[in-house]
Amino acid sequence: xxxxxxxxxxxxxxxxxxxxxxxxxxxxxxxxxxxxxxxxxxxxxxxxxxxxxxxxxxxxxxxxxxxxxxxxxxxxxxxxxxxxxxxxxxxxxxxxxxxxxxxxxxxxxxxxxxxxxxxxxxxxxxxxxxxxxxxxxxxxxxxxxxxxxxxxxxxxxxxxxxxxxxxxxxxxxxxxxxxxxxxxxxxxxxxxxxxxxxxxxxxxxxxxxxxxxxxxxxxxxxxxxxxxxxxxxxxxxxxxxxxxxxxxxxxxxxxxxxxxxxxxxxxxxxxxxxxxxxxxxxxxxxxxxxxxxxxxxxxxxxxxxxxxxxxxxxxxxxxxxxxxxxxxxxxxxxxxxxxxx
Amino acid sequence: xxxxxxxxxxxxxxxxxxxxxxxxxxxxxxxxxxxxxxxxxxxxxxxxxxxxxxxxxxxxxxxxxxxxxxxxxxxxxxxxxxxxxxxxxxxxxxxxxxxxxxxxxxxxxxxxxxxxxxxxxxxxxxxxxxxxxxxxxxxxxxxxxxxxxxxxxxxxxxxxxxxxxxxxxxxxxxxxxxxxxxxxxxxxxxxxxxxxxxxxxxxxxxxxxxxxxxxxxxxxxxxxxxxxxxxxxxxxxxxxxxxxxxxxxxxxxxxxxxxxxxxxxxxxxxxxxxxxxxxxxxxxxxxxxxxxxxxxxxxxxxxxxxxxxxxxxxxxxxxxxxxxxxxxxxxxxxxxxxxxx
DNA sequence: ACAAAATGCCAATACCTATTATCACATCGC
DNA sequence: GCGATGTGATAATAGGTATTGGCATTTTGT
Numbered sequence: 001x002x003x004x005x006x007x008x009x010x011x012x013x014x015x016x017x018x019x020x021x022x023x024x025x026x027x028x029x030x031x032x033x034x035x036x037x038x039x040x041x042x043x044x045x046x047x048x049x050x051x052x053x054x055x056x057x058x059x060x061x062x063x064x065x066x067x068x069x070x071x072x073x074x075x076x077x078x079x080x081x082x083x084x085x086x087x088x089x090x091x092x093x094x095x096x097x098x099x100x101x102x103x104x105x106x107x108x109x110x111x112x113x114x115x116x117x118x119x120x121x122x123x124x125x126x127x128x129x130x131x132x133x134x135x136x137x138x139x140x141x142x143x144x145x146x147x148x149x150x151x152x153x154x155x156x157x158x159x160x161x162x163x164x165x166x167x168x169x170x171x172x173x174x175x176x177x178x179x180x181x182x183x184x185x186x187x188x189x190x191x192x193x194x195x196x197x198x199x200x201x202x203x204x205x206x207x208x209x210x211x212x213x214x215x216x217x218x219x220x221x222x223x224x225x226x227x228x229x230x231x232x233x234x235x236x237x238x239x240x241x242x243x244x245x246x247x248x249x250x251x252x253x254x255x256x257x258x259x260x261x262x263x264x265x266x267x268x269x270x271x272x273x274x275x276x277x278x279x280x281x282x283x284x285x286x287x288x289x290x291x292x293x294x295x296x297x298x299x300x301x302x303x304x305x306x307x308x309x310x311x312x313x314x315x316x317x318x319x320x321x322x323x324x325x326x327x328x329x330x331x332x333x334x335x336x337x338x339x340x341x
Numbered sequence: 342x343x344x345x346x347x348x349x350x351x352x353x354x355x356x357x358x359x360x361x362x363x364x365x366x367x368x369x370x371x372x373x374x375x376x377x378x379x380x381x382x383x384x385x386x387x388x389x390x391x392x393x394x395x396x397x398x399x400x401x402x403x404x405x406x407x408x409x410x411x412x413x414x415x416x417x418x419x420x421x422x423x424x425x426x427x428x429x430x431x432x433x434x435x436x437x438x439x440x441x442x443x444x445x446x447x448x449x450x451x452x453x454x455x456x457x458x459x460x461x462x463x464x465x466x467x468x469x470x471x472x473x474x475x476x477x478x479x480x481x482x483x484x485x486x487x488x489x490x491x492x493x494x495x496x497x498x499x500x501x502x503x504x505x506x507x508x509x510x511x512x513x514x515x516x517x518x519x520x521x522x523x524x525x526x527x528x529x530x531x532x533x534x535x536x537x538x539x540x541x542x543x544x545x546x547x548x549x550x551x552x553x554x555x556x557x558x559x560x561x562x563x564x565x566x567x568x569x570x571x572x573x574x575x576x577x578x579x580x581x582x583x584x585x586x587x588x589x590x591x592x593x594x595x596x597x598x599x600x601x602x603x604x605x606x607x608x609x610x611x612x613x614x615x616x617x618x619x620x621x622x623x624x625x626x627x628x629x630x631x632x633x634x635x636x637x638x639x640x641x642x643x644x645x646x647x648x649x650x651x652x653x654x655x656x657x658x659x660x661x662x663x664x665x666x667x668x669x670x671x672x673x674x675x676x677x678x679x680x681x682x
Numbered sequence: 683a684c685a686a687a688a689t690g691c692c693a694a695t696a697c698c699t700a701t702t703a704t705c706a707c708a709t710c711g712c
Numbered sequence: 713g714c715g716a717t718g719t720g721a722t723a724a725t726a727g728g729t730a731t732t733g734g735c736a737t738t739t740t741g742t
Contacts, residue, residue, distance in 0.1 A: 007459075009728060020692050023729055034731095039689055057460045058408060059728035061399045062697045069442075069461075077428045078619070083418035090445050094454070099461060101410075102443040104431050113435070118348075119398045120410075120440060223619060252623050259625050278419070278564060279620045282593050282602050361722050364699055375701095378720060400698035447721050564693060688739065695732085703724080710717075 007295070008051045019048040028055065061121060070100040070305060071117040071125035076318045078222070079249055080277040081294045085128050085148055088298030095308055098123070106130070111139045114164045117156025118143070124305040126298075131191050144313060146305045148297055150191030156308060158301040159293040162192045165324045166199020168290060169244040169272050172326055174207055177335035178270060181209065182240035184229045184250050188223035193221065193246040196274055200244055215240055219250070234261050241271035241335050248277045248289055255283050255331065266333030275328055285330025292324050352526035358388040365389065369396065397615065402462060410440040411646060412458040412466035416447045419563070420590055421618040422635045426469050426489055429639030437647055439464070439620045447471070452480045459484070465646040467639075472532050485654060487646045489638055491532030497649060497658045499642040501633040503533045506665045507540020509631060510585040510613050513667055515548055518676035519611060523581035525570045525591050534562065534587040537615055541585055556581055560591070567594025575602050582676050584609035589618045589630055596624050596672065607674030617668055626671025633665050 010024040013222055017024070019040060026034040027044040047053075061067040070093055074082040090100045101122060103113040110130055117125060124144030131153060132140065132147055140155070149159040163311060183200055186193050197216075204211050217232055219225035229314030230253065233240060245251035255265065265270050265285055273280060276291035300320055308315050343381075351369075355362045360381060367375040368385040386655035388394075402408040411434055413422040431441045435611060442463060444454040451471055458466060465485030473481065473488055473496060481496070490500040514522055524541055527534050545552050556572055560566035571594065573580060592614025596606065604610050606626055613619060617632035641661055649656050 007728095011728075021728085022693080022730075025728095026691090029730070031731090035689060035691090040690075054456070054460050056462065056728050058399045058402045058462050059416075059697090060730075061404060062397070062699095062728080063730045065697075067399060074445075077418075077424035078421075080421070081420075081421075081426075083424055086443070087418045087445055090443060094444070094457070097440045097457075099457070100444075101440045102413075102427070102431060103435070103441075104428055115395070116435070116438075116440070119395050121397065121399050223623065252620075256623050256625075279593075279623065282564065282597050282620065283624055284597075299710060351700095352698080362698085363700075363723085364721060366698095366719090370700070376718095376720060381720080395699055400727090401700075403698080404700045406727075453724095576704090684742095686739100686741075689737080690735105691737100692735085693718090693733090697728105701724100701726085703722100704723080706720095708717105708719075711715095711736085712720100 007056065008053045010053065010055070012161070013044065013048050013051055013053045016051065017044045019044060022055075028137075036186070060168070065121075066123055066309075068097055069101055069120060069122050070166050071101045071103060071114070071122045071126065072303065073103045073105055073110060073113060073127045073130060075129045076104060079129075080279070081247070081275050081292075082128055084294035084300070085298035088295035089126060090298075092299045092302040096302075098302075098306070105118045110135060114139050114143075117118070123309045126301045126302075126305060129190060129192075131189055133191075134189070136151075142313075143306040144305060144308045145306070146301045148301050151195070151319070152317070154317060157319045158297055158304055158305055158322075159192070159320070160297065160324050162195035163199040163326075165274055165290045165292070166196040166201070166244075167203045168199075168324065169204030169274070170200045170207070172246065173242045173270060173272065173332070174204075174209065176242070176270065176332060178208055178242040179335075180215070180238070180240045180241045181211065181215065182215035182222050182233055183211065183246070184217050184219065184226060184233070184243055184254060185246040186188075186225065186250070187218045188221065190221065196244075196246055221247055221250060223249050223253040223256070226250030226255075227257045229255075230236065230254035230257035231261070234258070234263060239269070242272070244272045244274075246274060248273040248275040248280050251287055251289065252279060252283060255287060265331045270333055271331040280327075280329070288329045288332045289327050290324050291323050291327045296322060348397065349394045351394065351396070352542060354385065354389050354392055354394045357392065357436070358385045360385060365394075369486070400669070406462075407437055407464055407650075408462040410442055410461060411643065412442045412444060412455070412463045414444045414446055414451060414454060414466065414468045414471060416470045418444060420470075420588070422495045422588070422616050422633075423469055425635035426639035426642070429636035429641075430467060431639075431645045433640045433643040434451075437643075439643075439647070451476060455480050455484075458473055461524055464650045467646060469639075469642075470531060470533075471609070472531075473528055475530070483654075485646060485649045487617050487649070489520055489642050492536070492660070493658070494519055495658060497645055499638055499663075500533070501638065501663050501665050503536035503665075504540040505670055506615055506631045506633070507537040507542070507585075508539075508544045509540075509665065509667050511541045511544030511548070512672070514583045514585065514611060514613065515545075515550065517583070517673060519583040519643070520676075521556070521579070521581045521583070522550065523556035523574055523584045524552065524556065524587070525558050525560065525567060525574070525584055526587040527566065527591070529557045529562065531562065537585075545593075562591060564590050564594040566576045567591030567596075568598045569594075571595035571598035572602070575604060580610070583613070583673070585613045585615075587615060589614040589616040589621050589628065592630065593620060593624060596628060597665045602610065606672045611674055611676070612672040615665075621670070629670045629673045630668050631665050632668045634663055637663065
C-alpha cells in the first residue's frame with residue numbers, strides 16, 4: 001500500500017502491530033542476538049507484509065554507516081569490453097543487494113566522480129581502464145578499491161594475464177614464420193595495454209627478432225585509431241607481415257584499413273587482436289584474437305570488493321589473474337618468403 | 342582532512358568556526374531567505390574548505406526527501422545502442438549532481454530492480470528497451486518515469502521516430518526497384534521494433550506490395566538471431582531481394598549469414614539495418630542503416646526527467662520525437678529483373 | 683518460596699543534515 | 713525613552729532506521 005511517493009515507515013508498521021518501532025527493526029534485521037517472541041515476530045512480519053513495508057535505505061545507510069552501493073568507473077562505454085565488465089559486476093552486486101553507481105570518466109574527471117561517490121557514502125569502488133597511478137593518492141585514500149586489469153601493489157586487482165597475452169601473440173605469429181612483426185598500441189598509458197605490449201616485445205627480443213621503432217605504432221585505442229595506425233604501417237616502404245593490436249577495437253579498425261587498401265587478410269598480412277569482443281566474428285575474414293573473460297572479471301571484482309568491505313578494510317590487497325586464450329580465426333596465416341612484397 | 346572512511350561533519354565545522362551546526366547548513370545551502378552575516382559566512386566557508394567538508398548525501402537525502410539519484414534500466418549492455426543511451430544519460434545526470442544507478446534486467450527481474458531502486462529513494466527512472474506495458478501497473482506507480490524509444494500515454498517519453506524509420510526503409514528499397522521485401526524482427530514485443538515493423542509493413546501495403554508471411558521473420562534481437570533469421574530467409578525457394586532488419590545487431594548477423602552463404606551484398610540481396618552502431622561501418626560492404634541519435638536520447642531523457650522531478654510530478658507526460666536519417670552505405674543496390682533468381 | 687537467570691519489549695539515542703520557529707540584541711523612528 | 717522593526721544566530725525538530733541499556737515480567741533452580 002503506497003500513496004504517491006510516500007512510503008510506509010517502520011513506525012507505522014509498529015503502530016498497527018501494537019509494538020514499538022525498535023521492535024519492528026529488530027524483527028526485520030534478523031539480528032541473532034535479538035530476542036523477540038515468536039508471536040510478536042509473526043504479527044510484525046504479517047503487518048509489514050500487508051503494508052508492503054520496505055526499509056528506507058538512505059536511513060539505513062545513515063545509521064549503519066554503509067550505503068550498500070558500489071561505484072564503477074570506466075573510461076567509456078564504446079568499448080564492449082567495459083560493457084561486459086559492468087554487466088558482470090552489476091549482476092553480482094544486485095544479487096548481494098548492492099547498487100551500482102556508474103560513472104564514465106577520463107583524466108581529471110575521475111577525481112571529481114570519486115568525490116561525488118564518496119559523498120554518497122559508497123562502500124567501495126571498481127575502476128577499470130584507468131591507471132590508478134595517474135590519480136592523486138588522496139583520491140582513493142581510505143576507500144575500498146578493486147582495480148580491473150591493472151597490476152598494483154597498493155590495491156586489490158582482478159585481471160586477465162595481459163603479459164601472457166602479449167607473449168602468446170608473439171609466439172604464435174613467430175611460429176607461423178613471421179619475422180617482421182608490428183604492434184599497434186594506444187597512446188595513453190593504459191596499464192593492460194602496456195603489459196600486452198611488454199609481453200609482445202619481450203617475447204620477440206627473446207627470439208632474437210627486433211622490433212624497429214616504426215613497427216611500434218601508437219594511436220587512440222579506438223576503431224579510428226586502429227584504422228589510422230594500420231594506414232601508417234601500410235605506408236611504410238618495408239611493411240610488417242604481421243600486426244598485433246592492443247585491443248579488438250584497434251584491430252577492427254586495422255582490419256578495415258586493410259580492406260580499404262586492398263591488402264588481403266591473411267594472405268598479405270596477418271592480424272591479431274585482443275579481447276574477443278562479439279564483433280570480431282562479424283568481419284570477413286573473422287578476426288583472430290586473444291580471448292579474455294570480461295564478464296567474469298567484473299563479477300570477480302565485485303566479489304573481491306564485497307569481501308574487503310565485510311572485512312572492514314582490514315584485509316591486505318589481493319590479486320586474481322585469469323587466463324587468456326588464443327582464438328584462431330581467419331586473419332592469421334603462414335608466412336613464406338615468397339609471400340613477402 | 343579525512344581519516345579512513347570517516348568524514349568531517351557539519352557539526353565539526355560548526356565547532357571549529359564557533360557557530361552552531363544549523364548555521365553551517367545555512368551558509369552552505371545558499372538559501373536566499375537565510376540571513377547570515379558576511380563575516381560569519383566567510384569564516385564558515387573558510388573552515389569548511391580547510392577541513393574538506395562535504396555534506397553527507399544520505400543524510401541530505403533523508404531530510405530533503407530526495408536522493409539526487411536516478412535509476413536507469415536496460416535489458417542488456419550487449420547492444421551498443423543502450424550503451425550510448427546510458428552514456429548520454431550519465432553525462433547529463435552527473436553535470437546536474439545526480440547519480441545513475443544502473444540496472445540490467447529483463448522480464449520479471451525488472452520489477453524487483455524497480456523495488457530496489459525505490460528502496461534507495463530514487464527521484465526518477467529511465468527505462469529503455471523494455472515495454473512498460475508488460476510491467477504490472479503498480480511497479481511504476483508514483484514514480485517519475487521517462488521511457489526511451491517507446492510511445493506511451495501514461496508516461497513521458499523520448500524517442501526516435503521508429504515508425505518513420507520503417508517507412509523510410511520501405512520507400513527507399515521500393516525506389517531501388519525491389520518488390521520482394523522481407524522484415525527481420527525480434528520475437529519479443531519491444532515497442533520500438535514493433536513500430537519499425539509497422540511503418541515498414543504499412544508503407545509496403547500503401548504501395549501495393551504484399552509481404553508474405555514467410556517474409557516476416559522473427560528471431561532474437563541479437564547477432565545470432567539475425568544470423569539464424571537470414572539463414573531461414575535464404576533457404577526459401579523464393580528469396581526476398583531486400584531485407585530490412587529491426588536493428589543493426591540483427592542486420593550484422595544477417596550480413597554474416599550472407600557472407601557465409603556466398604550471397605553477394607548488394608548484388609544478390611539488399612540489406613538495411615537500423616540504429617547506426619559503430620560496427621556497421623566495419624563490415625564489408627559497409628552496412629546501410631537508419632541512424633538514430635542514441636546518446637542524445639539518453640541526454641534528453643534525463644533532462645526531461647529532471648524537469649519532472651523539479652515540478653514534483655505535477656507535470657503531464659511529455660513526449661519528444663527525434664528524427665532518424667537514412668545512411669546509405671554499401672549493402673543496398675538497384676534491383677533489376679535480370680538480377681532475380 | 684525465593685533468589686537467580688532468562689526473556690521480551692521499549693525508551694533513549696545516534697546517524698547527519700535541513701528547516702522552522704524563536705530568541706536576544708541592535709537599530710530606528712518619533 | 714519606548715514601542716516597532718530588523719538582524720543574526722540558535723534551539724528544537726524532523727527525516728527513518730539501528731542499537732544499546734535497562735526495566736518489567738516470567739521462568740528456572742534448589
